[in-house]
Amino acid sequence: MNKLPKKMSGVLLTGHGGLEKLEYRTDLPVPIPENDEVLIKVGASAVNNTDINTRVGWYSKCVKEQTDAGAVDSFQTINEDDASWSGIPVKFPRIQGADCCGEIVAVGEQVSPDRIGERVLVRTLQQTVMTPAEYSCITYGSECDGGFSQYTKVLATEAFPIQSFLSDAELASFPCSYSTAENMIDRANVKANDTVLITGASGGVGSAAVQLVKRRHAEVIAICSENKKEQLYKLGADKVIQRGLNLLNSLGKNSVDVVIDLVAGKQWPELPELLRRGGRYTVAGAIAGPIVELDIRTLYLKDLSFFGCTYQSRAVFENLIRYIERSELQPLVAKQYSLLEIKSAQQDFMAKNFVGKLILLPSQ
Template sequence: MRAVQVTGYGGIEQLQTVTKDVPIPKANEVLVKIKACAINNTEIWMREGAYGAGSASGWRPEGVQFPRIPGSDIAGTIVDIGDAVDSSMNGKDVVLFPFTSSGDDGSEHIANDMSFIGSEYDGGYAEYVVWPAELCFNMPLPDYTESAVFSVSGLTAWHMNEQLDIQPGETIMVTGANGGVGSLNVQIAANVFSAKVIAIVGDLRLADEMKALGATHVLSYRSDRLVDDIIDSNGGPIDSVLDVVGDPLFSTSLEALKKGGKFCISGSAGGQTTNLDFRTLYLKHITMYGSVLGRRDEYRRMLQAISDGQIKPVIDRTFPLEEAQDAQVYFKESGKLGKVVLLPNED
């Protein structure tokens, strides 16, 4: 099979197209012919070494073992099964829950041995992948490319929203609202949890598209009076923030929050460290949440919401597998709306 491997920490030159044997599923695994694999910050940061210090980077303390096939947002068809897998799985169109762990239901996402497809396991920048049968779920939509954009970004966004316990009518600010996680945060908060959403983007030419996803107001982070813009648009301070940007909008978020407000972060694309005056937290009684991925029960609820039409795929562009380097470069450009997807098996 054709695959794209990361050969070590560094730039896009570390992404190399190779030919490998098709993997053979173990007793409890299935072989998936990959039809689409969406790109996430996760595999770029893994390649760049952003998850660890020095040479160690990954979801596990020992770091990534190279070479590694990245990619975790996967949709495809089961074409072979292990001896212990029910024969009814063969031929199913599936999406892959993106990690394994020994954690009990409800705590699998915080288990110490959480291992991620595309980091600790070979992933979706390939024509085939093996994965545990119990972590393969029916595709929520009939289209492979559309179904592939939810597993990581969608689960991340869904868990963020559930952690905030959003109530109907609350006002939620979403940063990075035109990105993969951000555009799903807008949809989930507005269309599933019935919140009013203030979407923060760079380019206000995206306003109509953001409102079509469910945003009530669309503001630009380039404004030199953004805090006032947020408070004015809402008629007062906001209830909660869903953040994937990090440092650039951190102080703005805390200023715009009401007393007793909530702040949830699951990414730091704009900066991984910040200055914090603790008085802001305790004088305003702000609750802060760190969030990564989510649980299997949340994944099931998300897939149902997608099937029900409450959450729609937002896709900016697709690339063939061989153009993975170009796709990752394009992914990091600003001004996109939605996901970038690799297509390993274009028939």
């Protein structure tokens, strides 16, 4: 630690609220790794829905609207006791950032010094000694400090070595979105020749899902805005439907095997109708609104399976590392920003005028 600086730049989230709760600082202490931790010099991070959802308190059951309704100025009423994804109050100030690519520059006493110099990706959903039970985990950048800083520390077991010619910015586009998508695909047991409908297909998780479904040799039907259709076809989508069109008219009832949903909202009741008997629905987001209407008869009479997907087994991230190292996935970096520009980056993220990921680069 002697050669490392004592202070660093980073962004503090000072409480639930609007963009004013993001505070860029240059006097934050560089973390000191505990016995089983490593210190990482951050090369790049990225903007994710979970960062914004946490900032505005969207996870609170008091909130019924879509994320964007409060993403700039926050929501008028939230319950801070359940305003995080885990239902446990966030400890402020917090350094967010669910994605991180970087280099290990120091290690704790129980970690081999041979790891210094490793290029790593940090696993977003982590199972720690504090969360040993199945389906219990923490999110990097929520229950612990994340990647929106020059340096960050994590458990050594959650820093995964990566061998790749991709840039830090390109690698930082993978952890949160692609592990979320791969987990959904794995839980729904997507197989070759399945027909898979992906909502919100131009976003970080959606565009990741297009690629990850195609690598399993299944058919992809993607939903996105009209101006993003060509980009989705280039990613491998077999059919692209314009967002907002009636899906039952476009596809017909009982036409898909799997739905990968990131949107929910008013159009949600069409999704169970689209599924064939024995179909699988998997969800890891509700950007168009969390409250939906379900005719329970459709669920049981069609023998549908529903999967809510947050917890990820370690194997999900291990597989993701292998896919990246074998160059099976295309990084989708839409734009890069300095960490000082985080408010502009989040505003652009909420405008949704891009495909893939918005990357944040720390000040050096």
